[in-house]
Amino acid sequence: MSIQSPPVDWFKAPRGAERVWIGLAFAWCMVMTIAMPYWHFYGKQNATGESYRVTPTEFMARTQQFIENHKVGERDGVAVVEPPPGGDAYLLGQMWRWTPILKLKQGQTYRVHISSFDLQHGFSLQPLNMNFQVLPGYDHVLTLTPTSSGEFSIICNEFCGIGHHMMTGLVLVSE
Amino acid sequence: MATSITAGMPIPARPVGNHPAGRVRTCDTTGLPVCATAEGFVRIHAVVAVVFLLIGGSAAILLGLTRWPAVHLLSAEWYYRTITLHGLNMLIFWILNFEIALLYFVGTTLLNTRLFSKALAWVAFGLMLVGALLVDYIILVGRADVMMTSYVPLMAHPLFYLGVVLHAVGALLGVVNYFGTIYIAKRDHTYEGAVPLVVFGATAAAIIAVVTLLHGAVTLVPTMLWSMNLIDSIDPSWYRITWWGLGHMSQQVNVCAMVSVWYFLGAITTGARPLNQAVCRGAFVLYILFINVASAHHILVDPGVGAAWKIWNTSYAMYLAVLASMIHGFTVPASVEVAMRRKGFDRGLFGWLANAPWRNPAFSGFFLSLVIFGFGGGITGVVLGTQQINIMAHNTLRIPGHFHVTVVGGTTLAFMALTYYVVPLVFRREFAAQALCRLQPWLFGFGITTMAIGMSFAGSYGVPRRHWDVEFTGAQFAAGFDPGAHVMLGMLGVGAVIATLALLLFVLLVVWAVFFGEKNTGHAMRPWHTDRTVAEAVRDEHEHDDAVHKTPGTLVLAGTFLACFAIYYFANWKWLADVWQVR
Numbered sequence: 001m002s003i004q005s006p007p008v009d010w011f012k013a014p015r016g017a018e019r020v021w022i023g024l025a026f027a028w029c030m031v032m033t034i035a036m037p038y039w040h041f042y043g044k045q046n047a048t049g050e051s052y053r054v055t056p057t058e059f060m061a062r063t064q065q066f067i068e069n070h071k072v073g074e075r076d077g078v079a080v081v082e083p084p085p086g087g088d089a090y091l092l093g094q095m096w097r098w099t100p101i102l103k104l105k106q107g108q109t110y111r112v113h114i115s116s117f118d119l120q121h122g123f124s125l126q127p128l129n130m131n132f133q134v135l136p137g138y139d140h141v142l143t144l145t146p147t148s149s150g151e152f153s154i155i156c157n158e159f160c161g162i163g164h165h166m167m168t169g170l171v172l173v174s175e
Numbered sequence: 176m177a178t179s180i181t182a183g184m185p186i187p188a189r190p191v192g193n194h195p196a197g198r199v200r201t202c203d204t205t206g207l208p209v210c211a212t213a214e215g216f217v218r219i220h221a222v223v224a225v226v227f228l229l230i231g232g233s234a235a236i237l238l239g240l241t242r243w244p245a246v247h248l249l250s251a252e253w254y255y256r257t258i259t260l261h262g263l264n265m266l267i268f269w270i271l272n273f274e275i276a277l278l279y280f281v282g283t284t285l286l287n288t289r290l291f292s293k294a295l296a297w298v299a300f301g302l303m304l305v306g307a308l309l310v311d312y313i314i315l316v317g318r319a320d321v322m323m324t325s326y327v328p329l330m331a332h333p334l335f336y337l338g339v340v341l342h343a344v345g346a347l348l349g350v351v352n353y354f355g356t357i358y359i360a361k362r363d364h365t366y367e368g369a370v371p372l373v374v375f376g377a378t379a380a381a382i383i384a385v386v387t388l389l390h391g392a393v394t395l396v397p398t399m400l401w402s403m404n405l406i407d408s409i410d411p412s413w414y415r416i417t418w419w420g421l422g423h424m425s426q427q428v429n430v431c432a433m434v435s436v437w438y439f440l441g442a443i444t445t446g447a448r449p450l451n452q453a454v455c456r457g458a459f460v461l462y463i464l465f466i467n468v469a470s471a472h473h474i475l476v477d478p479g480v481g482a483a484w485k486i487w488n489t490s491y492a493m494y495l496a497v498l499a500s501m502i503h504g505f506t507v508p509a510s511v512e513v514a515m516r517r518k519g520f521d522r523g524l525f526g527w528l529a530n531a532p533w534r535n536p537a538f539s540g541f542f543l544s545l546v547i548f549g550f551g552g553g554i555t556g557v558v559l560g561t562q563q564i565n566i567m568a569h570n571t572l573r574i575p576g577h578f579h580v581t582v583v584g585g586t587t588l589a590f591m592a593l594t595y596y597v598v599p600l601v602f603r604r605e606f607a608a609q610a611l612c613r614l615q616p617w618l619f620g621f622g623i624t625t626m627a628i629g630m631s632f633a634g635s636y637g638v639p640r641r642h643w644d645v646e647f648t649g650a651q652f653a654a655g656f657d658p659g660a661h662v663m664l665g666m667l668g669v670g671a672v673i674a675t676l677a678l679l680l681f682v683l684l685v686v687w688a689v690f691f692g693e694k695n696t697g698h699a700m701r702p703w704h705t706d707r708t709v710a711e712a713v714r715d716e717h718e719h720d721d722a723v724h725k726t727p728g729t730l731v732l733a734g735t736f737l738a739c740f741a742i743y744y745f746a747n748w749k750w751l752a753d754v755w756q757v758r
Contacts, residue, residue, distance in 0.1 A: 002372045002373050002438040002447070002448065003371050003373050003442050003443070004285075004371055005368040005369055006368065006371070006372070006452045007368075008368055011452070011453045013453070014450075014453070014454045015451075015724075017509065017724070017726045017727070017730045018450050018451060018454060018505065018726070020730070021501075021505045021730065022454070022498075022505075024737060025502065026498055028501075028737060028740070028741070029493060029494035029495070029497055030493070030494075032494050032557065032561070032744070033490055035561070035748070036486045036489075036490065036561060037486060040482055040486065043563060043751075043752070044752070044757075045563055045566060045752070045754055045756060045757055046758050047475060047482070047485070047563065047565065048481065048482045049477060049479065050478075050758075051479055076651060076652070078651070109756075118328070119326075119328055119329050120327075122570045122639070124571075124639060126637045127656070127657065128637075128755060129567050129571065129754070130566055130567065131567070131568070131569040131571065132476045133474075133476050133569065133570075134478075135479065136411060137412075138411075138479055139478070140478035142758075143757065143758040144755060144756070145755060145756035145757070146755050147754075147755050147756060148755070153653075155639065155647070155654050156639075157569075157570035157571065157640070158326070159321075159322050159329070159641045161329070164255075164641075164642065164643070165251065165647065166644075166647060166648075166650040166651075167650070168647055168650040168651055168652045168653075168654045
């Protein structure tokens with residue numbers, strides 16, 4: 001009766017195996033429904049979307065101020081900046097680089113502000129594979145606690161023009 | 176072998192249709208009334224759909240060979256251009272043209288009515304075609320290297336947005352024509368009682384399509400004005416939320432249309448009938464009510480929207496739309512199981528499945544579509560759409576790894592399966608090379624699944640989507656991926672080549688059949704079935720049965736599915752717990 005009109009008395013409650021399956025499927029949906037709010041309150045990895053309006057020029061000025069205040073060195077011509085533990089850090093995405101290089105300490109928490117000077121970009125921290133969207137006009141704040149140390153790459157995973165695949169940056173984490 | 180699948184099928188006395196004289200024929204195979212006007216439009220939309228499938232498929236093989244690191248075929252510029260072309264031709268032009276054909280066919284034939292308006296159908300067709308050609312032209316001349324999503328402030332030539340808008344408006348008019356058709360069928364009493372389930376499902380798809388296409392207009396009209404310097408700026412966050420009202424919801428149209436095709440093909444290939452009409456229809460209603468919030472799936476790690484909004488919307492309001500898919504995923508194979516058992520294939524748990532008409536490409540295509548969509552697309556979709564887990568998936572190859580087993584391994588394969596009936600019944604031409612027809616769904620299903628697995632695992636290593644160079648040659652700071660990612664990208668390439676070859680084979684078989692196939696006018700189509708008893712059951716379509724249905728095989732399959740689902744789901748939470756802490 002998929003292609004013919006159903007009999008007049010088509011409206012019936014499900015029975016047998018079908019009823020069992022609907023019950024199981026519904027129960028599973030409820031498990032998944034609870035999981036997200038649970039993790040929001042008790043899990044350690046959340047994308048809360050904390051963000052503020054900011055113009056691209058203003059964000060660039062803040063980034064430059066941050067570099068001036070906390071610069072500890074340079075690598076390949078790019079400033080290496082060490083924010084104070086618990087403090088704010090700034091990361092600017094633009095075609096096609098991430099500035100500056102952030103130097104963090106394992107186990108410390110930082111408020112990392114990320115925004116774009118031009119197009120949309122994708123903050124993708126490798127090889128951890130943590131990904132966040134970066135939009136011009138939005139100061140996206142990640143309250144980040146590195147739990148491992150070493151050198152991590154930032155790549156861009158939102159298409160931003162012909163140099164997109166060459167847009168990289170660095171995060172250095174010491175123990 | 177000699178009996179046609181539906182010969183002797185007792186068609187109950189039908190109410191009189193509303194066709195003008197000479198504009199209706201009785202199908203030689205099914206006995207169903209066919210509106211000549213609608214049939215004409217079904218044909219041209221189907222032909223145009225296949226042409227766009229060919230364009231998108233040609234792009235696909237180039238992309239697959241570029242992402243395969245050992246081959247790395249295209250230049251960066253042409254890679255990004257081709258990916259834009261691929262997305263629009265496949266996801267919009269091929270699918271929407273096929274769906275409009277499907278709506279016209281289902282609306283008129285199954286309701287025994289004429290098409291509402293021929294003029295409207297011409298306007299819809301013209302707008303869709305002109306829009307699509309504009310878009311393809313402007314992409315190929317290099318003025319719209321913006322990806323299908325064209326995220327602002329990335330800007331394309333105004334004709335790009337105009338083309339998409341024209342195509343969307345055309346499709347909207349096609350949907351309006353479908354609603355008009357249902358209206359006149361109701362008004363003229365051309366059918367009795369409730370509409371058939373397939374029409375109900377198609378109507379659900381049409382309703383979602385209206386909301387979808389309106390989102391497209393709301394997003395892209397201002398964006399076009401912006402690209403013409405008439406508007407200062409478009410907010411990127413607003414753009415993403417409303418654009419995905421088009422982008423994701425259109426995929427829900429595809430799901431809805433695909434499920435309707437499953438029911439349709441289940442009925443005509445095995446004589447399957449839904450176990451319970453109320454359940455099936457209720458599940459379609461859940462789609463209409465809850466699927467429209469899914470644009471959130473693309474905004475889960477965005478700034479600008481908060482966690483509560485993300486969590487509620489990404490769950491489709493407590494997963495009620497997922498529940499709908501899980502219900503269809505059970506009732507479709509269960510109805511096939513009941514039909515096969517009634518025909519005497521009652522041995523063991525899976526005797527019904529082993530004896531199913533696998534030599535019918537419409538059946539194998541439909542059942543593979545069901546399995547690939549459920550186990551591949553469904554599970555990955557829910558997991559990637561879990562708000563926090565999305566941190567490990569956003570914009571990586573895990574995303575295309577998911578949607579190539581929903582919209583390609585699921586929807587496109589189901590539409591291909593349907594085509595094995597569309598050509599003999601609507602074009603009234605037989606397929607040549609039946610052995611190749613039988614092979615095609617398997618080859619396509621295998622290729623696309625292989626490619627999607629390669630994509631998913633490469634994405635788990637962090638490989639981004641829409642990215643030309645995993646070696647990051649020329650970048651300021653060296654970056655790269657685990658060697659395992661390269662193996663997976665190779666798998667992606669091999670799978671893409673196999674899938675595209677199967678796609679080209681499909682196009683070749685269809686084009687050959689449509690232009691050179693043996694005519695079957697005046698007699699029933701050559702049956703795909705090799706199993707004589709399968710044919711007999713089609714007439715059960717009209718019987719009514721109150722017995723309790725026995726579906727142990729499907730329950731085992733569904734239980735296996737749920738176990739896979741739960742394992743993958745909790746494994747992803749475990750992986751998430753191992754990354755840096757972030758709020």
